[in-house]
Amino acid sequence: MQLKNLMLVMAMATPLFLAGCERNEGPAERAGENVDEAMEKAGETMDDAVEQAGEAVEEAGDRIRDETNR
Numbered sequence: 001m002q003l004k005n006l007m008l009v010m011a012m013a014t015p016l017f018l019a020g021c022e023r024n025e026g027p028a029e030r031a032g033e034n035v036d037e038a039m040e041k042a043g044e045t046m047d048d049a050v051e052q053a054g055e056a057v058e059e060a061g062d063r064i065r066d067e068t069n070r
Contacts (some may be wrong), residue, residue: 025033
């Protein structure tokens with residue numbers, strides 16, 4: 001009998017717990033997500049810039065090597 005009562009209480013309480021887990025985004029949460037997105041884009045832009053700079057340095061090194069080996 002006690003097991004049935006416990007199961008009944010658990011079954012009735014589960015929707016309350018799930019309702020408490022609902023995601024309600026406030027302005028601070030949205031602002032944080034916007035900052036996260038901006039930082040991710042900035043990181044990608046920085047990665048691209050570093051890659052381009054590395055390629056430019058390699059090309060400059062190749063030109064210097066070609067000019068000095070003449």
